[in-house]
Amino acid sequence: MSALLEVRGLVAGYGRVAVLRGIDLDVERGSVAALLGPNGAGKTTLLRTLAGLVRPTAGTVRLGGVDVTARRPHERVRGGLCLIPEGHGVFPSLSVRENLRLQVPPWVRDTSVDEAIAAFPALGTALGRRAGSLSGGQQQMLALARCFLSRPKLALLDEVSMGLAPRAIDEIFAGLRRLAEAGVALLLVEQYVARALELADTVHLIGRGGLTFSGSPTEVDEDAVVRGYLGHALEPGS
Numbered sequence: 001m002s003a004l005l006e007v008r009g010l011v012a013g014y015g016r017v018a019v020l021r022g023i024d025l026d027v028e029r030g031s032v033a034a035l036l037g038p039n040g041a042g043k044t045t046l047l048r049t050l051a052g053l054v055r056p057t058a059g060t061v062r063l064g065g066v067d068v069t070a071r072r073p074h075e076r077v078r079g080g081l082c083l084i085p086e087g088h089g090v091f092p093s094l095s096v097r098e099n100l101r102l103q104v105p106p107w108v109r110d111t112s113v114d115e116a117i118a119a120f121p122a123l124g125t126a127l128g129r130r131a132g133s134l135s136g137g138q139q140q141m142l143a144l145a146r147c148f149l150s151r152p153k154l155a156l157l158d159e160v161s162m163g164l165a166p167r168a169i170d171e172i173f174a175g176l177r178r179l180a181e182a183g184v185a186l187l188l189v190e191q192y193v194a195r196a197l198e199l200a201d202t203v204h205l206i207g208r209g210g211l212t213f214s215g216s217p218t219e220v221d222e223d224a225v226v227r228g229y230l231g232h233a234l235e236p237g238s
């Protein structure tokens, strides 16, 4: 059977500048893939291109065996994709409950807000609060719960732990594990390399517009990746 996500020869960027110069990437059903690389490498651009927010100039994206390269963002959501963008994917002026309710898509009948609370119990005491009044960690937890409710096949997560306190980061990673346990495949952009490697089944290193490594976390030299974040060579085992 083909992979859940199959990316071939993907070229995309902004105006005439190609940021992604030929990306080949597979994400298997129900697996966790970490996408790691230095600032400006194109991680966000790749997630946005997969979500249909950036239009590629070459290459294909297949989701569940279906070519979605020309599909619009909402059609990809319908096809089982969920993007949690940089920052918070929540509506700050709405309550937690409203944020969750809005996320239950019309084609999903077997989920309810209660289910999200069962999976992410920390939100239970905050249901009536305005999302914008929650801590950064709680807002990201809400974003994960919203993603969970849409029953995606694949979640694209752009640095969901960024700027959070260590304890909140622990909770977010526990939340990511819960999503994965629910059968959702994750493509995870993370600056916390060690934690990402711990959770991931597969790791992809990106640098200068292309993937420099795809393979098992056990083959990756964590220190080398972290050095890569500081602008040095991004090669496994270097």
Ligand SMILES: Nc1ncnc2c1ncn2[C@@H]1O[C@H](COP(=O)(O)OP(=O)(O)OP(=O)(O)O)[C@@H](O)[C@H]1O
Binding pocket: 014, 019, 037, 038, 039, 040, 041, 042, 043, 044, 045, 046
């Ligand atoms: N909207 C935009 N218009 C023009 N160039 C952009 C735009 N967004 C990003 N870029 C450029 O594209 C390149 C890749 O940026 P991208 O945000 O994808 O990198 P990233 O790996 O997510 O970086 P970071 O770790 O800082 O989040 C960078 O050179 C950036 O300046």
Ligand SMILES: [Mg+2]
Binding pocket: 043, 044, 045, 086, 158
């Ligand atoms: Mg980014």
